[in-house]
């Protein structure tokens with residue numbers, strides 16, 4: 001029998017997962033997994049639990065939570081020579097990563113993917129800043145607006161879901177200032193004032209499904225988006241364009257692919273929606289570093305690049 005470890009955050013999203021746990025265990029048992037669980041107790045705990053799962057040589061680690069929980073689990077797996085496969089049950093508020101790998105946002109649907117889907121090795125991001133190395137699966141970014149993801153209180157997310165982020169975003173808009181930035185990417189250099197920069201691994205960010213429309217999960221490249229200085233009206237217009245994926249040709253935007261990105265200026269770093277310390281720092285794309293379970297059709301699409 002294969003062994004699976006569920007690492008779940010009881011406070012994620014609308015706090016529903018625990019109620020469904022017995023059903024999840026039965027489904028996994030039927031699919032041939034002997035499964036045990038760990039409920040996280042606070043920030044950082046999912047990373048410790050994932051490291052422990054590596055030591056105990058589990059075949060599969062299932063992260064049940066939002067993007068923050070998946071990020072923590074990946075941080076426990078990424079550094080190790082043996083890395084169990086990763087399954088995802090999206091019960092968070094945003095669930096960008098699940099959307100990007102085609103995992104449905106119902107617990108039953110996600111279990112179905114875990115039991116009948118296929119593993120695909122995908123790229124993950126690695127950033128070195130403040131003498132630490134951290135990993136991300138979705139997005140890293142800097143600039144005042146990216147700070148909104150950790151300024152929304154957990155209670156508000158439980159009550160309002162995604163809407164909580166949009167409300168906070170609108171509240172912050174008038175106070176957004178441009179920041180002086182120096183960004184080196186695959187030998188090129190950008191220097192100037194920016195509203196924000198994003199280093200993305202998937203096309204689905206903050207509920208915007210077309211923010212990085214050309215991104216591939218396994219090409220070894222980030223999609224780098226730099227939003228140059230704009231006034232408030234232009235910025236709002238860019239956000240509207242971004243909802244349709246039409247921002248990438250705008251003159252205020254640099255949109256390109258890169259394997260390495262170095263940010264030389266001081267800035268807060270957002271990693272998969274959580275505070276990731278201060279920049280400067282360097283981002284490296286780790287080619288096909290982690291095997292993740294996804295639906296068969298999605299797996300085929302990712303493998304063939306279609």
Ligand SMILES: Nc1ncnc2c1ncn2[C@@H]1O[C@H](COP(=O)(O)OP(=O)(O)OP(=O)(O)O)[C@@H](O)[C@H]1O
Nearest residue numbers: 012013040041042043065066067068069092093094
């Ligand atoms: N028992 C706990 N109590 C409070 N916070 C916790 C607990 N366990 C984990 N956490 C923290 O909660 C953070 C956010 O969780 P998570 O991303 O799963 O859900 P979310 O906030 O609802 O969703 P999203 O990130 O999609 O907005 C995690 O990064 C983790 O540090």
